Amino acid sequence: MGKLRNWLENLFHFHGEKAQRQARLVGLFLLCATVLALGCVFGYYYGKLSTKANFEPNTRVLGEVQSHKLLLYETALENELSYKEFARLKRIVFCESSWQKDAYNAKTHDYGYFQIARIHLAEATEMGLDVVNSPEDNIKFGVWLYDKSGVQPWVASKKCWG
Secondary structure (H helix, E strand, C coil): CHHHHHHHHHHHCCCHHHHHHHHHHHHHHHHHHHHHHHHHHHHHHHHHHHHHCCCCCCCCCCCHHHHHHHHHHHHHHHCCCCHHHHHHHHHHHHHHHCCCCCCEECCCCEECCCCEEHHHHHHHHHCCCCCCCCHHHHHHHHHHHHHHHCCHHHHHHHHHHC
């Protein structure tokens, strides 16, 4: 605070006891103005961030892909797969569809995140899953298929995920 007072005294030519009180008041005013300005800036940005989280503290809004990755993790856990297998499934999905839920290969007629081949559609339908139109069902079936057949259904993209 002493440096600020000296700076203000030199700037405004404050000398003497009365002038020093004036210098303190100017310094206090500058400090309050700075705090107020910082408060306004912080409030503005905090307000922008809070609206994204619906004003609930400690919440995080997940995007669609992130929530589907979470579903993949939960489904892998339900099927008692290891973390290493979950990581492999994540890489398979990235290589097969780049996490594009509506990915479709017109040449091979493969659908969704896991690029489920049409030869598996009847089996998925019997399980009550719509792997073509539901990304969630595509993930559930992809994990089930991995648990049943290993990586064999995705061997064509092994250079990418292997």
